[in-house]
Amino acid sequence: xxxxxxxxxxxxxxxxxxxxxxxxxxxxxxxxxxxxxxxxxxxxxxxxxxxxxxxxxxxxxxxxxxxxxxxxxxxxxxxxxxxxxxxxxxxxxxxxxxxxxxxxxxxxxxxxxxxxxxxxxxxxxxxxxxxxxxxxxxxxxxxxxxxxxxxxxxxxxxxxxxxxxxxxxxxxxxxxxxxxxxxxxxxxxxxxxxxxxxxxxxxxxxxxxxxxxxxxxxxxxxxxxxxxxxxxxxxxxxxxxxxxxxxxxxxxxxxxxxxxxxxxxxxxxxxxxxxxxxxxxxxxxxxxxxxxxxxxxxxxxxxxxxxxxxxxxxxxxxxxxxxxxxxxxxxxxxxxxxxxxxxxxxxxxxxxxxxxxxxxxxxxxxxxxxxxxxxxxxxxxxxxxxxxxxxxxxxxxxxxxxxxxxxxxxxxxxxxxxxxxxxxxxxxxxxxxxxxxxxxxxxxxxxxxxxxxxxxxxxxxxxxxxxxxxxxxxxxxxxxxxxxxxxxxxxxxxxxxxxxxxxxxxxxxxxxxxxxxxxxxxxxxxxxxxxxxxxxxxxxxxxxxxxxxxxxxxxxxxxxxxxxxxxxxxxxxxxxxxxxxxxxxxxxxxxxxxxxxxxxxxxxxxxxxxxxxxxxxxxxxxx
Numbered sequence: 001x002x003x004x005x006x007x008x009x010x011x012x013x014x015x016x017x018x019x020x021x022x023x024x025x026x027x028x029x030x031x032x033x034x035x036x037x038x039x040x041x042x043x044x045x046x047x048x049x050x051x052x053x054x055x056x057x058x059x060x061x062x063x064x065x066x067x068x069x070x071x072x073x074x075x076x077x078x079x080x081x082x083x084x085x086x087x088x089x090x091x092x093x094x095x096x097x098x099x100x101x102x103x104x105x106x107x108x109x110x111x112x113x114x115x116x117x118x119x120x121x122x123x124x125x126x127x128x129x130x131x132x133x134x135x136x137x138x139x140x141x142x143x144x145x146x147x148x149x150x151x152x153x154x155x156x157x158x159x160x161x162x163x164x165x166x167x168x169x170x171x172x173x174x175x176x177x178x179x180x181x182x183x184x185x186x187x188x189x190x191x192x193x194x195x196x197x198x199x200x201x202x203x204x205x206x207x208x209x210x211x212x213x214x215x216x217x218x219x220x221x222x223x224x225x226x227x228x229x230x231x232x233x234x235x236x237x238x239x240x241x242x243x244x245x246x247x248x249x250x251x252x253x254x255x256x257x258x259x260x261x262x263x264x265x266x267x268x269x270x271x272x273x274x275x276x277x278x279x280x281x282x283x284x285x286x287x288x289x290x291x292x293x294x295x296x297x298x299x300x301x302x303x304x305x306x307x308x309x310x311x312x313x314x315x316x317x318x319x320x321x322x323x324x325x326x327x328x329x330x331x332x333x334x335x336x337x338x339x340x341x342x343x344x345x346x347x348x349x350x351x352x353x354x355x356x357x358x359x360x361x362x363x364x365x366x367x368x369x370x371x372x373x374x375x376x377x378x379x380x381x382x383x384x385x386x387x388x389x390x391x392x393x394x395x396x397x398x399x400x401x402x403x404x405x406x407x408x409x410x411x412x413x414x415x416x417x418x419x420x421x422x423x424x425x426x427x428x429x430x431x432x433x434x435x436x437x438x439x440x441x442x443x444x445x446x447x448x449x450x451x452x453x454x455x456x457x458x459x460x461x462x463x464x465x466x467x468x469x470x471x472x473x474x475x476x477x478x479x480x481x482x483x484x485x486x487x488x489x490x491x492x493x494x495x496x497x498x499x500x501x502x503x504x505x506x507x508x509x510x511x512x513x514x515x516x517x518x519x520x521x522x523x524x525x526x527x528x529x530x531x532x533x534x535x536x537x538x539x540x541x542x543x544x545x546x547x548x549x550x551x552x553x554x555x556x557x558x559x560x561x562x563x564x565x566x567x568x569x570x571x572x573x574x575x576x577x578x579x580x581x582x583x584x585x586x587x588x589x590x591x592x593x594x595x596x597x598x599x600x601x602x603x604x605x606x607x608x609x610x611x612x613x614x615x616x617x618x619x620x621x622x623x
Contacts, residue, residue: 013616016577016584020613021324023584024317025332027606032339034317035310036606037296040595041082042070043092044262044304046099048291050135051266053102054189055273057288062302067103069301070096071111078114083533083591083601085546090122091132094198098136098191107197116197124199130431134182138270140190144183148430149225151232152180152240155247159353165247166353168426169439170372170417173350174251174264178271179431181244184229184237185274214428222430245275249283251350253368256290260366262306263434265291306595306602311343311363311377313606315384320610322387323617329389337390340381344396345373351407354419361396361403374416376485378404379448386455401456404449405463412466413441413474414449416485435596442484443474443492447499454502468503471496472511479514480543487551487592487601489542490531493519494554498561507563518543519555520568527571529555530590536597549586550604552576553611560618573619576612585609 028034045066052058073096074080079088080096097115105112119125125136136142155177157164165173248268251258258264269287277284294305318336326333345362349371352358362373363381378400385393409420421439426432446467453464475481475496476489483491497515505512521543523529528547535541545551556572580586586608593602 011577011580013573013577013620016580017324017613017616017620019580019584020609020616021321021326021584024321024609024613027609028317028332028336032314032335032337033310034313034336034606035308036313036604036609038305038307038309039591039603039605040306040600041089041092042073042080042096042099042303044306045070045302046095047135047262047266048304049099049102050095050139051269053191054138054187054270055279057279058102063103065297065302067100067105067301069303070099072300074111074115077118078111078116079118080115082599084589084603086533086591086601088118090119091128094119094125094128094132095135097198098195101193101195102191119198120200125195126199129433131434134179136195138182138187138189140188141195144186144188145226147183148222149229150176150180150183150431151225151228152184152244153232153236154180155240155243156236162423162425163429166350166418167421167423168437169421170350171259171261171264172426172432172437174259174261175267175434176431177244178248178264178267181241181248181271181274182267184232184241187274214425218428218430241275245272248272251371252283252287253290253370255293255368256286256288257294257366257368258287259372260307260364260369262294262304308366309604309606310367311340312365312380313604313610314340315377315380316606316610318384318388319380320613320617322384323614323621325617325621328387333388334390337385337388337393340385341390341393341396343367344399345370349373351418354421355406358403358406359399361399361401363400372417373403375404375407375414376416376445376448379445379452382452383448383455386452397456401453401458404452408463408467409441411441411470413446413470414467415439415441416445435599441470443471443481444483444485444495446470446474447481447495451499451502454499454504459503464503468500468505471500475511475514478542479516479518481515483594484597485594486554487533487545487594488531488535488597489518490522490529490551490554491592491594494551494558497558501561512562516559516562516564519558523555523568523571527575528552529572533591533594533601536594546590547575548590548592548608549576549579549588550592550607550611553615556615557611557618560615560622565622569619573616576616580612586612 049058049063049066080092081087082089082092093115130148133142133147137144137147159166165177168176248271258268272284296303314336318333343363345360345364347360347370362378364373365377382397382400385397407419408414415421416439418439426437450464450467458464480489481492481496483489493515524547526547529551530545530547531543531551532541532545552572552575559569588608591601591603592607593604595602
C-alpha cells in the first residue's frame with residue numbers, strides 16, 4: 001500500500017484517476033473536441049467596449065454585463081491585476097476604469113475614486129503603455145503627436161531587411177500591420193466625458209533620458225518619422241495603406257478572426273473601418289459576428305476570451321486519458337482523433353516566408369487559424385495521435401512530423417510559430433512595450449518536439465540529437481529550465497525532463513539529477529508545487545508561489561519520468577488526491593499559462609484537470 005492510500009483513508013490515487021477520467025469524458029463535445037475557458041485579464045473586455053464605442057455599435061445590455069464582470073475583478077485597493085492575486089497593473093487599471101466610465105460609473109463612486117487615486121499615484125495616463133495611449137488617442141484623450149510613429153510604409157521593407165514585418169513574431173506582426181493604418185489615419189472620436197481625474201495633481205517632470213547605442217538610434221528615427229508624418233509622400237502613403245489592407249484581408253480566418261486572438265482581431269477591424277470598409281461589409285461583418293463565439297455570458301457577467309484552445313485542450317485531454325489507462329480504441333479517443341485529423345492545416349502560411357520549400361502540415365491552437373499552425377500544438381498532436389488506434393491519422397502524423405522537423409531553427413531549437421524569428425532589435429522599437437515581439441526557440445517547445453519525435457522512433461536522429469544539445473545548453477545553473485509558455489521554471493522543467501528521458505538520456509545523468517534536485521528543493525511544505533508569475537521579472541519568485549494542481553502535476557511528471565518514487569512523489573500525489581473536488585476536478589484560481597512573459601498571462605481552465613490526471617495515471621502505472 002502506498003503512502004497515499006495510507007493517509008487518505010478510502011481515497012486512493014486510483015479513485016482520483018477514476019473520478020477525473022469520468023469528469024473529463026463528460027466534458028467532451030459531440031464533435032469530439034474538448035475546450036476549457038481561456039481566462040485572461042479585463043483589458044479584453046475593456047477594449048471590446050472601446051471598440052464598440054468607436055464603431056458606434058455599443059449595446060447597453062452588453063455594456064452593463066461587461067461592466068459587472070470588470071467590477072468583479074477589481075481588488076480591494078481599487079486596482080486591477082494581470083493575473084489572479086497579482087500586483088496592481090497601471091495600464092490594465094486605466095483601461096478598466098475607462099470602460100466603467102462608458103458603462104456610466106461616475107468618478108465619485110467609491111470603487112472609481114480608489115482606482116483613480118492609484119492611477120494618479122503611479123503617474124497617471126502619461127505613465128501607461130503605448131497601446132493604452134493609442135486607445136485614448138482614438139478618443140481624443142491623448143495627443144497623437146506624443147505617440148511613437150508606426151508608418152504603414154513598413155510594408156515596403158523587403159523580407160531580408162531588418163525590422164520588416166516578418167522579423168516580428170506572428171502575434172506581433174498581425175497587430176503591428178493594422179496598427180500602422182490606425183496610426184496613419186489618426187482618428188479622433190471624442191468620449192462623452194473627460195479623464196482629467198486620471199492625471200496627477202502635479203506636472204510630471206519629463207527627464208531627458210540619456211540613450212546610447214540602438215536606443216539612441218531608434219529615438220532619432222522616431223523623431224525623423226514624426227517629421228515625415230507631418231507631410232508624408234501622398235502616393236507612397238496611399239500605396240502603403242492599400243498594401244496593408246490587402247495583407248490584413250488575406251489573413252482573416254473563416255470564423256472572422258485574425259490569428260484567432262483578440263489584439264490583431266480588434267486592430268484589424270479598426271484599420272479596415274478607417275479605410276472605408278463599412279459595418280455592412282462582409283469582412284467587417286464576419287469579424288464582428290465572430291467575436292460572439294469568443295464571448296462568455298453567465299452569472300458572473302459578460303467576458304471575452306482572448307483566444308480559444310480547442311486543439312491544445314483536446315490533445316492534452318487525449319494524452320491524459322491515455323495516461324489514465326483508457327483503452328487506445330475507446331470511442332472517446334477515436335472521436336477525438338477524427339476531429340483532430342480534420343483540423344490539420346494543409347495550406348501555406350506566414351511560416352513559409354522563412355521555409356518556402358517546406359510542404360505544409362501541422363496544427364494550430366484554435367478552431368480556425370490556418371495561417372498560423374504552431375510547432376507546440378503539432379508536437380502534442382503527434383504524441384496524442386500516436387497513442388490512439390486510428391489508422392487514418394497516419395498520413396496526417398507523417399505530414400506533421402515533416403513540417404515540425406522543417407521548422408527547426410539554425411541553433412537546433414524550436415520556436416512556436418516561426419523558424420529563426422530571433423531579431424532582438426525588434427524589442428528596441430519605441431512602440432514595442434506590449435510584451436514579447438519575437439518568437440525565439442524555447443525549452444518547453446523544443447522539449448515537446450523531442451518527445452514527439454521520440455514517440456515516432458526518431459530519438460537517434462540528428463534533428464533530435466541537436467535539439468537535446470540545445471536543451472542541455474539551456475538548463476539554468478540551478479538545474480531548472482525557463483518556461484516560455486507556462487509558469488515558469490516548474491513548467492519548463494516539467495516539460496524538459498520527460499523529453500530528455502524519452503530521447504534516451506539516462507536518469508542518473510547530472511542534467512537529470514540537477515533537475516530532480518531543483519524540484520525537490522522547491523516542493524512546498526504542503527506537498528504541492530507552485531510558482532508565481534512574478535518570477536518572470538523577479539527571480540526571488542522562481543520556484544515559489546501557492547501550490548496549484550497543474551504545477552504540482554508538472555513537477556510530478558518530471559519526477560516520475562526520472563524514475564523517482566520516494567517521499568517527494570508521494571507527498572505530491574497526496575496533495576492532488578486530498579484536494580480533488582467531489583466532481584473529479586480541482587480548483588485553480590491562479591494563472592499558470594503564459595502569453596507574454598512578464599506582461600500577459602492565462603488561466604487555462606482545463607489545465608487543472610488534464611495535467612493532474614496525467615500525473616496520477618503515470619504514478620499508478622509505475623507503482
